[in-house]
Amino acid sequence: MNTLQTTPLRRSRAFLTVFLKEVRENLRDRRTLTSAFLTGPLLTPLLFVMLISFTVNRELDKAEQPLKVPVIGAQYAPNLVGALEAGGVVPQPAIADPERAVREQRADLVLRIAPGYAEAWRKGEPVQVELIYDSSQRDSGTPVDRVTKLVEGYARQQGAMRLVARGLSPGVAVPVVVAKRDQATAQSRAVLMFNMLPYLFVLTIFIGGMYLAIDLTAGERERQSLEPLFANPVPRWKIFLGKLAAICAFSTASLLICLLAFGVTGRFVPTEKLGMEVNLGPAFALHVLLLQLPLIVLLAGLQSMVAAFAKSYREAQTYLSLLMLLPILPSIALMVMPLRPKDWMYAVPLLGQHLGILDLVRGEGIGAVPLALCLGGSALAALVVALVTMQLYRSERLAISG
Template identity: 60%
Template sequence: MKTTLTVFFKEVKENLRDRRTVLSALIFGPLLGPFLFMMVTNTALTRELNKADQPIKVPVIGAQYAPNLIAALRQQGLVPLQAIDDPETAVRNRDADAVLRIPQGFGTSWRKGETSQVELIYDSSQRDSDSSVGRLKSMLESYSRREGVMRLVARGLSPTMMAPLSVDERDQSTPQSRAIVIFGFLPYFFVLAVLVGGMSLANDLTAGERERQSLEPLFANPVARWKILLGKLGAIGTFSLMSLFISVAAFAVSGKLMPAERLGMVIDLGFSFAWRVVLMMLPLVMLLAALQTLVAAFAKSYREAQTYQSILMMVPIIPTMLLSIMPVKVADWMYDIPLLGQQVGIMRLLRGESVSAMQMSHCVVAGVVVAMLVILITAWVYRSERLAISA
């Protein structure tokens, strides 16, 4: 135990002095994700919410053919702009979100009681115009329904004849469960913080020392290699855990800065959420530290180890992608699979649902068991004499 602690304190102390390691593991790694997420999401949401509160400015071609329609759309928040000669090009070049074109025969068809057609020109690939196009469609549909009812009444018919089926929608989502729409990738950010937090140390303490030829003198000491390994794993895990703490705290702050109330959401990433996340992530701190060390053991240089670690960083995104593409009903067996168990548990916490003590214990115990197996494999690799040879 004394040897393990000596190696642990030595590696932690040396890497705290390394500015590159501190910046990567404790600043850029845990803070870059929350910062970019908050900046991009907050900017996009604020822009869309502000657009929803403002009138829609849309060029209208042939407004003189449907004055009543234009007047009704004005009341709903439409600001008709001057007609343009080439609406298709204007939409493609983003000079206009949408263009409304009213044909010359609109009034004739309307007076005959026939279906009058208008053209809504837009580009569905322009995501920033979705809200404007959606609002304009809703305005046109509302006007169509209202005028359809008036036509029926004018003919002495009941408007209910056109609505044989009435749908009463009852959305069972809660303000907190709707937050999953924004924070669906949050579990991956936490795993990424753990990976980035320990990556520099894992590469340097194995591949780096192997490249510098300082691993051979260390192994020459009359000390069991598994004790040296545990000290190194402890140092890697410490930096990974600190990175996780910082990331959880950063997302808690970013959650308070989101305009959740205007979206009808409640985002609760406070202490109750944070300690459960850290508890579920603890086995992954052990597991990923061992995996990173194992991967670095097969590299002969620091740069080669970085290449291998970049591939390893793609593995945690698999559960997130699977659950987003193929939503499945959560089952208890999922908590017994590392990464998947953390993904499911954190998603449930985000939705405001409870994670039972049994489910939490399965998530933790299963992760610890797998982590111990990987540590044993890494210890076996550390027994190889070829590990200390850089050439």
């Protein structure tokens, strides 16, 4: 039997005793250890890096390897077909029903050249070729862009030659030229690939403490062990803070493992092939840990509060599974409604951490004011949630199962 249920706690050491008890007991729980130290912090970075690496390498291979394209009417435009071949396109025999072939995914795209191509070309009239594809097929994007650029490049070249043949400068056809000056750095471009990183960190924190939060509240309530614990002559708030500290310890350990895993696996992401640069080393990890510290307490308090309303372990799992949707809201909001960061946004829990981590990924760092707002806003929210949960711990109904 647990010593906390038979021996009165010393008031001066109540918090530490509860904390050590919960940590020690849950270190023996295989389910808690698996969720806190394996499932989230290790598998998430590994799967994230593998997915990105596979996608990047696959798209680059498709852009560099010979591209097989069925061509209808190739005999009408031999020079165009030759230009396509020079660009890595391998013309394939014509197919009878190109639209159906594309819809059935037997071909990513089909190039069709009209019989009147040669006559219109000789007259100097504009000619048209058709690219038949299905935009709903994800594999069609790269081949379509590749063939489109080759055809447009051939058209510009031939148009310039026509002007020269008439004694005109090719510049006559292009009175206005757009000169693009991209101010993005190699590191800032990495945000395009790593914009889900803040959500993964928060999800790791959430999963790291979830099962512990369920067990320390709904689990003990179901096992009818909360009532003997509350019978000790110790303030309920000390018991709650001890449990809260244990949840925070597991969440923090989970985040640290996740940061270490990203620091190692992040080196294998082929960002240099895309002209990007990302640094997920020790400096990045320390800044992320600082940003997430008040959020760890906030999420632990929310988990404890929600679990306190559940009468059984399974019921608490259901409630917290719904609560798990909360961390993804900032990511969805920024994808649907791209916002220009304002200082006040950093004071909003979850959103502030999301923006701060993206600043770190860009290599810009986070300023003193946004950092203070981020830490202050989340800390205030954590305090409010902790005070509300303390009130729940004072209720006698919490110790009663059923």
